[in-house]
Amino acid sequence: MSASKRIVKELTEVTSNPPAGTKVQLVDESDVHVWEVLLDGPEQSVYAGGHFKLLLTLPKDYPFKPPVLNFQTKIYHPNVSNDDKGSMCLGMLRSDEWKPPNKLMAVINMARNLLIEPNPDDAVETAIADQYKSNRQEFEKTARDWTKKFAGRK
Amino acid sequence: MDSDDEMNSVVSSEDDFMAGPDSEDSMGEGSDLDFEDDEPDIGFDTHEKDVKPAKHAYEVDFKVFGPDEIQSHQDRQIEEVSNILGQPPEASAILLRHTRWNKERLIEQYMDKRDEVLEGAGLGDDVAGSPRIAKVPGFTCDICCEEGPDMETFAMKCEHRFCVDCYKQYLCGKIKEEGEAARIKCPGDGCNRIVDSKSLDLLVTTDLKERYQELLTRTYVDDRENLKWCPAPNCIYAVECPVKKRDLSKIVPTVHCSCKHSFCFGCSLPDHQPAPCALVKKWLKKCEDDSETANWISANTKECPKCHSTIEKNGGCNHMTCRKCRHEFCWMCMGVWSEHGTSWYNCNRFEEKSGSDARDAQAKSRQSLERYLHYYNRYANHEQSAKLDKDIYLKSEKKMTQLQSSSGMSWIEVQFLDSASQALQQCRQTLKWTYAFAYYLARNNLTEIFEDNQKDLEMAVENLSEMFEKPVDQLQSLKREIMDKTTYCTKRRVILLDDTAENLKQGNWEFNVALT
Numbered sequence: 001m002s003a004s005k006r007i008v009k010e011l012t013e014v015t016s017n018p019p020a021g022t023k024v025q026l027v028d029e030s031d032v033h034v035w036e037v038l039l040d041g042p043e044q045s046v047y048a049g050g051h052f053k054l055l056l057t058l059p060k061d062y063p064f065k066p067p068v069l070n071f072q073t074k075i076y077h078p079n080v081s082n083d084d085k086g087s088m089c090l091g092m093l094r095s096d097e098w099k100p101p102n103k104l105m106a107v108i109n110m111a112r113n114l115l116i117e118p119n120p121d122d123a124v125e126t127a128i129a130d131q132y133k134s135n136r137q138e139f140e141k142t143a144r145d146w147t148k149k150f151a152g153r154k
Numbered sequence: 155m156d157s158d159d160e161m162n163s164v165v166s167s168e169d170d171f172m173a174g175p176d177s178e179d180s181m182g183e184g185s186d187l188d189f190e191d192d193e194p195d196i197g198f199d200t201h202e203k204d205v206k207p208a209k210h211a212y213e214v215d216f217k218v219f220g221p222d223e224i225q226s227h228q229d230r231q232i233e234e235v236s237n238i239l240g241q242p243p244e245a246s247a248i249l250l251r252h253t254r255w256n257k258e259r260l261i262e263q264y265m266d267k268r269d270e271v272l273e274g275a276g277l278g279d280d281v282a283g284s285p286r287i288a289k290v291p292g293f294t295c296d297i298c299c300e301e302g303p304d305m306e307t308f309a310m311k312c313e314h315r316f317c318v319d320c321y322k323q324y325l326c327g328k329i330k331e332e333g334e335a336a337r338i339k340c341p342g343d344g345c346n347r348i349v350d351s352k353s354l355d356l357l358v359t360t361d362l363k364e365r366y367q368e369l370l371t372r373t374y375v376d377d378r379e380n381l382k383w384c385p386a387p388n389c390i391y392a393v394e395c396p397v398k399k400r401d402l403s404k405i406v407p408t409v410h411c412s413c414k415h416s417f418c419f420g421c422s423l424p425d426h427q428p429a430p431c432a433l434v435k436k437w438l439k440k441c442e443d444d445s446e447t448a449n450w451i452s453a454n455t456k457e458c459p460k461c462h463s464t465i466e467k468n469g470g471c472n473h474m475t476c477r478k479c480r481h482e483f484c485w486m487c488m489g490v491w492s493e494h495g496t497s498w499y500n501c502n503r504f505e506e507k508s509g510s511d512a513r514d515a516q517a518k519s520r521q522s523l524e525r526y527l528h529y530y531n532r533y534a535n536h537e538q539s540a541k542l543d544k545d546i547y548l549k550s551e552k553k554m555t556q557l558q559s560s561s562g563m564s565w566i567e568v569q570f571l572d573s574a575s576q577a578l579q580q581c582r583q584t585l586k587w588t589y590a591f592a593y594y595l596a597r598n599n600l601t602e603i604f605e606d607n608q609k610d611l612e613m614a615v616e617n618l619s620e621m622f623e624k625p626v627d628q629l630q631s632l633k634r635e636i637m638d639k640t641t642y643c644t645k646r647r648v649i650l651l652d653d654t655a656e657n658l659k660q661g662n663w664e665f666n667v668a669l670t
């Protein structure tokens with residue numbers, strides 16, 4: 001059984017009706033398993049003004065396994081690993097929480113919502129999460145600095 | 155069980171598992187007892203159930219179970235519940251798994267609201283609603299987006315309907331790749347309904363059903379707080395111990411599996427007595443975070459403090475003698491060795507500088523680093539020394555075998571070396587964790603006793619360790635001495651562990667971090 005029908009359907013939906021501030025396209029037209037998501041930092045967040053490039057990779061047994069989400073643009077965020085992978089892995093992106101009917105549209109929305117409101121209780125970067133909880137001002141300053149430095153318009 | 159009597163419960167468990175028909179063959183407890191008692195009055199096992207060997211404060215009750223025993227105990231529970239509820243064994247098994255083998259809660263709830271309990275476990279006897287495969291006109295599968303009048307679909311009572319192919323693939327992935335069994339959820343978005351075995355029977359193939367059964371047996375152990383799989387690779391045994399999570403600030407429950415592996419029942423890490431689980435976790439995290447600072451310590455070579463020639467450490471012993479200038483010094487503190495064998499030996503103790511010395515922030519942080527390194531040094535050194543001792547032993551063993559064949563000594567006569575090596579390993583394991591323990595210890599009137607015990611064990615271990623570096627042809631004549639030193643080491647270890655465990659039980663230690 002091939003999942004291509006499902007994937008193509010999802011892609012059509014997302015490209016024709018993208019969530020606010022996002023743009024989705026295939027990295028390579030011949031491979032529906034790798035999506036590029038361009039995400040504008042939401043206005044009400046510390047990432048405002050930034051343009052973030054994300055990679056959504058669908059495993060070969062998608063949708064039975066969750067997609068993998070990586071920030072290709074460096075970002076200061078408790079839920080994004082601060083390394084060359086920039087991985088975000090929480091909530092429905094975890095294999096024990098992912099359900100096959102879940103849609104990539106929901107994944108993109110979740111990523112966007114996490115920029116507005118990070119989830120420090122389920123963090124990959126515990127130091128950033130601690131700072132977010134105990135010294136919000138300092139966190140916001142660094143997040144803004146990084147946004148300016150790494151996610152400014154090219 | 156009240157939390158007040160929790161420590162008593164550690165010793166005398168009323169749990170039925172212990173009192174099962176095979177409880178007389180207490181497995182596993184032997185390995186640790188081999189060197190422990192130098193009083194000969196206990197003799198060999200009396201095989202009388204009511205005569206319990208005197209137990210040390212640091213020991214806990216436990217029992218090791220093989221696969222057959224686990225299965226038969228599971229079967230007994232199912233049979234018992236089946237008799238009480240009047241449900242067939244198959245259904246009773248489902249109900250028990252559904253309540254995570256909490257028999258009492260199951261029976262209580264069943265008496266209270268039978269239909270709801272059956273329903274919740276996917277056993278509702280409403281025939282019309284029981285799951286089956288059906289074709290539904292105009293249906294599109296939300297997983298594969300396929301549709302068509304001939305498509306077979308399936309849904310449980312929650313009515314989250316998907317095509318049979320997708321349902322099957324979902325279950326297959328859960329069972330085969332994720333190893334789930336008793337709690338596979340409905341594939342529906344946000345639905346927590348458990349896929350019951352009736353539904354599973356309809357959808358999966360025979361080989362998958364077998365794997366499913368296997369996994370169910372595993373969940374039996376996973377679901378019970380008083381049972382744990384031995385963490386040694388490929389080990390098939392499970393260990394039962396009555397120590398609960400909430401007891402872990404009062405006791406360090408080391409258990410000994412039949413495969414010879416000793417591990418902590420609380421956190422499954424290798425034996426870490428006397429340090430409680432919470433401290434071990436904090437300590438390991440700290441060591442990981444500070445690994446760069448501490449890396450230089452693991453170096454195998456240092457300079458002689460007198461003539462500065464390079465000295466390599468070959469064995470576990472800390473008593474170093476410079477080949478060049480014959481200066482004798484301590485590998486740990488680099489101090490003169492002659493001061494170590496006497497009563498003012500305090501290589502193990504960290505001397506806090508008085509408050510005035512550490513007034514400014516920089517000095518404070520330097521002192522806290524020094525303090526950490528003091529303990530880390532000793533911790534890491536014992537880990538390393540245990541390995542070096544073992545290397546030396548393996549070399550000696552080879553030579554002993556040669557000696558044995560040339561001198562006509564019997565195999566049994568060289569076993570003292572084996573016992574000595576094991577005692578050394580065990581004592582170093584304990585010593586290693588005493589330093590993590592001491593790092594978190596806040597000073598009170600008990601600290602000194604602890605440090606004295608630690609020092610005594612250190613000296614006993616060093617004395618024995620030194621023996622291992624003697625040339626092989628001398629070993630035979632040192633047999634008596636080595637055996638005495640082995641006994642003494644083991645005795646010092648028991649004293650230290652006993653005292654630490656007793657005070658932990660009483661809540662007498664003060665730590666500079668929370669024990670949670």
Ligand SMILES: [Zn+2]
Binds near residue numbers: 319
């Ligand atoms: Zn389908």
Ligand SMILES: [Zn+2]
Binds near residue numbers: 341
């Ligand atoms: Zn459902």
Ligand SMILES: [Zn+2]
Binds near residue numbers: 411
């Ligand atoms: Zn084992």
Ligand SMILES: [Zn+2]
Binds near residue numbers: 419420421434
């Ligand atoms: Zn533990």
Ligand SMILES: [Zn+2]
Binds near residue numbers: 458462463477478480
């Ligand atoms: Zn020298």
Ligand SMILES: [Zn+2]
Binds near residue numbers: 485488489494501
């Ligand atoms: Zn020393």
